[in-house]
Amino acid sequence: MIQLQIEGGTPMELQIGKYTARISVLPPIHPKFRITPEPAAPNSTDGEEEQIEAEPISGFTCIIGYTSGGGEVSERLITCRSLRAHGTGLTIGAICHAAKGFRAFRVDRISAVSDPHTGEVIGDGSYFSRFAVKSSDKARAPSGGWGLTPSRMRTLVAGLNVLSFIARCDGYWHALEDEPLANFIERLWMRKDWEGQPPVAAILDHAKRLAPDSSIFFASLETIFGSRSSTRLLISSVRELIEADGIIQDQETNWVLAMQQHQEEYYARKGLLGSI
Structure with a gap:
């Protein structure tokens, strides 16, 4: 199981209801x-x-x-x-x-x-x-879509939606959070061995136009969790994102905990617990 360890920040005792917390920033x-x-x-x-x-x-x-x-x-x-x-x-x-x-x-x-x-x-x-x-x-x-096949575009946008949700969950997209998203785009392209060079600026512009709510957040996680390499990359990118501005907000910690819980539930449903 991949775990995202967070140093700093105080986890809230609030239990996030995945299908009722329909927030969208x-x-x-x-x-x-x-x-x-x-x-x-x-x-x-x-x-x-x-x-x-x-x-x-x-x-x-x-x-x-x-x-x-x-x-x-x-x-x-x-x-x-x-x-x-x-x-x-x-x-x-x-x-x-x-x-x-x-x-x-x-x-x-x-x-x-x-x-x-x-x-x-x-x-x-x-x-x-x-x-x-x-x-x-x-x-x-x-x-x-950026020269990608539909399945590749789905994977990329799923990752962008998760990162965009985490970036906006504290109510503000910080300029320092651009770099972790750009890094995610480049690393995903390289790890998946997709052809050509990623149009990072155009994809980042698209990411900034995303306003996923919690339902899109969890649906996007399921798309990513279907691939071990994509999951590892997303986990490291989330860590990089929430540390980008030097302050870990309670909202960020809370949603990362919800992300971990959903990962465990997904692997349990698929019979994959302990396989990663």
């Missing part, structure tokens, strides 16, 4: 955006999404310009969950922070995708094509 929102809270529709059938799995699109947070079926134009802050085929196009499943719930958005109705922190427009609906995974989805929108 969003990046600061650029003042140019005006996100108006949306009242919940009576008898809405949108509800909560299906069981969450780690996907390349998981945790990606952005502002979209969206036109509804009725022609209403709005700006919405969303944290993405899934990308699925819809007729001849694609649909994004996401948490809409204005509606405070799960919503589905047709990619062909998205006019703009913007970085919520900088306000930069980074694309239109076609931007999401890089996150397509299934062959049926890719036929509708060719994938282009």
Whole structure:
């Protein structure tokens, strides 16, 4: 069993409920955006999404310009969950922070995708094509995720979501925490012997647009725990991350303990206890 030893910091006695502690620390929102809270529709059938799995699109947070079926134009802050085929196009499943719930958005109705922190427009609906995974989805929108296959992109983004969650759990992404994430990207690329050089700057920009909640955090851990080498690398990267600013916060300690507990539960389910 891989253990992450932490020196300093005081573990809280708070027991984190994995499926109820749905915290998500969003990046600061650029003042140019005006996100108006949306009242919940009576008898809405949108509800909560299906069981969450780690996907390349998981945790990606952005502002979209969206036109509804009725022609209403709005700006919405969303944290993405899934990308699925819809007729001849694609649909994004996401948490809409204005509606405070799960919503589905047709990619062909998205006019703009913007970085919520900088306000930069980074694309239109076609931007999401890089996150397509299934062959049926890719036929509708060719994938282009940093030159990686869908399985490799899933592994990379899972690690980024875990590290992004730990970086943001104290409420602030410190500049000193950039280096541990860049190191994770480079080391994962090298250990997996992936072709070419990693576009570290572009991937780090993506990592800063991630705002995973605890459900994405745990789903991403399960993706990483499936590989011994990925698990070892993530453990060392988490250690490097929480020590980067010289202060280990209680929130960081608490979530690392939850991470260790989930690792033990995962190995127990898979019959792998004591094998690493």
